[in-house]
Amino acid sequence: MSSIVGARVVSSVRPSAPPGRDLVEEPRRALLAVRQNESRLRENEERLTRALAHTNTLILDQDALLRYTRIDPATPQTERAIGHTDEEVFGRVEAASLTAMKRSVLATRVPMREDVELVVEGERRIFDVSVEPICSASGEVVGITSIATDITERKHAEEARRAREERIREAQRIESLGMLAGGVAHDFNNLLMSILSFSELALTDVPAGAAVCEDIERIQIAARRASDLCKQMLTYAGRGRFQQKGFDLAELVREMPRLLEVGLPKGVTLRYDFAQGALPIAGDATQIRQVIMNLISNATDALGDAGGVVTLETGLVDADAACLSQMRFGETLDPGRYVCCTVSDGGCGMDDLTQLRMFDPFFTTKRASRGLGLATVIGIVRRHGGAIRVESQPGQGTTVRMLLPCTGKTA
Template sequence: DFNNLLTGILGQASLVKIHAEHNRPITKNLDSLTKAAERAAELTQKLLAYAGKGRYELSVINLNSILADNHVFLQTLIPPHVDIHLNLAPHPMYVKVDPGQIQQVIMNLILNAANACSPKGGIVTIETDSFTFTADDAPQTIAQTPLEAGIYQKLVVIDNGVGMSPETLTKIFEPFFTTRPHGRGLGLSATLGIIKAHHGGLQVKSRLNIGTTFTIFLPTAQAPDSRALPAAKAIRQQRGKALVIDDEVGVRDVAADGLKILGFQVITAANGKEGLQKYQSCADDLQIILVDMKMPVMNGAGFLAQLRQVDANTKVIFSSGYSETEIDSYLRADGNLWFLQKPYTIKNLQKLVEQ
């Protein structure tokens, strides 16, 4: 719901900015409005991350490379009296993750560790290694479901700070819980959600006046193929009719206006069932369908299933406030399907269509 509202705000601001391009006072105010809405969108992403529903674009990376390449940068994020020590495994640590989200996890844990250290000085140690276990000896993690047996890459962040009491330890992953006067308390809760969404696990151990250890387990991925990857699928720029299906009027209007700017004749529908009826009247000249995933009467998945029974070629864009991983199975099975994350701006929509 928040993402639908923000899509309307960002989209309308983008449209007004296009029409008021040469009016500097207005565009300046619109820039401020857009930045405020984008900050709100970032907050919803953190809340979605806590729920394990954040936006993820997965690729295979070497976890050791991320840590080694960002060592100097990470050191600049923390107070000068705290040092970061790396103790990395000698072999590559391949994991299939969203690099930006995993970097956020690393920063959250390092900042948390550094803030726990004494002003007189402290050390944050980051260790990596591979870890194999069976169903019988799987580690206990903070998750509703146990980890599956297999080979995992282990990331450990250790500090020699003040530590936490057992009471505090039970609360640190609650949204907005913080022990700092000016903290916002979303870092660790978002961290847990991100790790869960990557099918990983997280452990934490702490002792007062000794320090805290966070351990993350991520499933091992195969090394990336060094051969050239095939060109990404793209929607060719065409004109004709576009069908927008969304139950939120504000989102529907923004998407329709954005596609009209690109030269499309736009038809709208409020749910998948109505969308199928509208499709039948314009199928011959229909170029693109933008459909929301969650709607009453008939959702996006139901619409796509019905559509593909009669039309396998029309290009469809799924739009959702949840992550691309939520519809990954649909994307893999359908070569004419794309994804647009909510909230989106007119520029985001146009960029995807014009590719």
């Protein structure tokens, strides 16, 4: 029988930390965490600054007195604004709407967003500005933060797109009116030819000097006037007679002053500014002469009883795509050299609605007018592959500029 004569106990005991060590390590770990957070914040801030530098956006902080305290991304230009208000940076008048918006946010604590126009480095720019209040821990409003994005190019692109769409709609409207006017004028003209033919036959069937002869002649006069009206409508529709050949517009206008001045109202003076040298174009000289006469007639009417000066100018211009895009029918033309004819007056001018309809057939603002003068003008210009532009403001006169392709040679 065996017996236990002894035993040994083996144990493992972790040595205890020296007194006060935890009190030292805990602040160190907290400090390390703070430094790591600060480092991450700096990295994020640098990334945000780099990102903002490649955009058209600024983030701006201002105190309760609307003095700038911080602007990101920082540039030499933005640094100069620190410590100043919008009125000091842009001027009181220029910054009026922006300052009013920011003061409203300070007073109401309600965020606001508006498009604001400002002159920056001598250039007028458009900014999308959103403003929000900055509140302290106690809830007191201590300033504002703004996000301003330069949307100038976008606004200009939108305006150009709207203008282009409006010109397309206008061209479609003119084309539709032209088709309608041309169809009606063609059919009506055929009826008039029948009336004239049968009236001629009627005159041969009655004795000379009979009382009915005078009535038949009046029928013929009315029918011829109606036929002239149809020809104008056909011209507007681009379906009138057209004899194209090369000629010199400079020579044509130099021959016109005596013709133009015959029927001038009292108190109206014609001033001429003709370019030196030839102005070769291809087209119907009679129709171009009619365009100039119609434009001058409208200009003299615009002067009214007060009278004034109507100016007729000619010249050569190199029209680029931007210039042509501002003109009726210009978008379909190629950039290049054009013969220019301009008629301007200092008369009553026109509002936007009148300008929109001024070339419509039978639209007129004058009592004794059929409203086909300018409709004929637009039809002839379109038929000659040209473009036309009207600039007018109520009370500031009107300028009508016509461009016709320069051929470089005359017959």
